[in-house]
Amino acid sequence: MPVALKIVIAGGFGVGKTTLVNCVSEIPPLQTEESMTARSLGVDDLTGIEGKTSTTVAMDFGRITIAPELVLYLFGTPGQDRFWFMWDDLATGALAAVVLADTRRLETSFASIDFFESRDVPFAVAVNCFDGHRDCTSEQVRTALDLDPTTPVVLCDVRQRASSKEVLLAALEVARVQAAHRMAAPSSR
Amino acid sequence: METGRHLRPYAITGGRTRHSRHTFALISLIVARSEHRTEDGHLEPEAQQILELCRARAVAIAEIAAQLDLPVSVVKVLCGDLLNDSLILVQAPPGPEDQPDLELIERVIRGLRSRL
Secondary structure (H helix, E strand, O other): OOEEEEEEEEEOOOOOHHHHHHHHOOOOOEEEEEEEOHHHHOOOOOOOOOOOOOEEEEEEEEEEEEEOOEEEEEEEOOOOHHHHHHHHHHHOOOOEEEEEEOHHHHHHHHHHHHHHHHOOOOEEEEEEOHHHOOOOOHHHHHHHHOOOOOOOEEEEOOOOHHHHHHHHHHHHHHHHHHHHHHHHOHHHO | OHHHHHHHHHHHOOOOOOOOOOOOOOOOEEEEOOOOOOOOOOOOHHHHHHHHHOOOOOEEHHHHHHHHOOEHHHHHHHHHHHHHOOOEEEEOOOOOOOOOOHHHHHHHHHHHHHHO
16 A cells, blocks of 8 residues: 655635646646535634535645655645634644745735644745746745744745745755654654 | 535435544545455445545545545545445555654655656
């Protein structure tokens, strides 16, 4: 049996998560749906659709076969904040994560960054430069987001496969460094 | 109608939203035990479809859900039933306590560099 690993792609609605996943995935664009059952509806704002017993949440989903026995799955988080309840299942056991940010509304990235920091999921921040506009530097983004010095900030264009690949590699590099530290000092964790 | 579309999946599972005995992660891998199609009259058509999908290779729960256009929780329930019937093998992914080792991460990095 192969080993399955996953990388989670987070970020605000419309920031380019779907594009990134589809750009690097070897399978056609797929969306995985999860149902919210009546139990979760209590905390949700579904004003106006009373009587509906369930709704669905779609997650972008992709696959990269690294080797016949090693498969990497990519999951885009649901865009809306009200689907936070799904994030634990998404993040549990993730090899790494990417927070995709849009400089025009950086504040939409704060929640994702807090989430991954609090759960010790290695992550990189990727700034999607729409139409090639690099209107800020990675250092400005780092300061604005109050990032740890070890968290990489990558300027990218997620429509380009090579650029999206660099984003994934940046996140994996954080995971690699953390794993190397664990090996060097196993008792500290 | 939207509502109807989502009620139907739970009719497949007999109203269950989770399996009583087995839990699966989004990337738990499923593979059919038998290489050959077996006609099993008591299986739901959707459970039979899962078996077909997982015949040639191991497929993640999330991918099965996407391919069959079913909610993840429904696929988990159906896979729980298939596991009860010993029709599938399941490979659970590493849990939160099994942090990935350096060698594995380096393999992924090398693989990604050479593949994309």
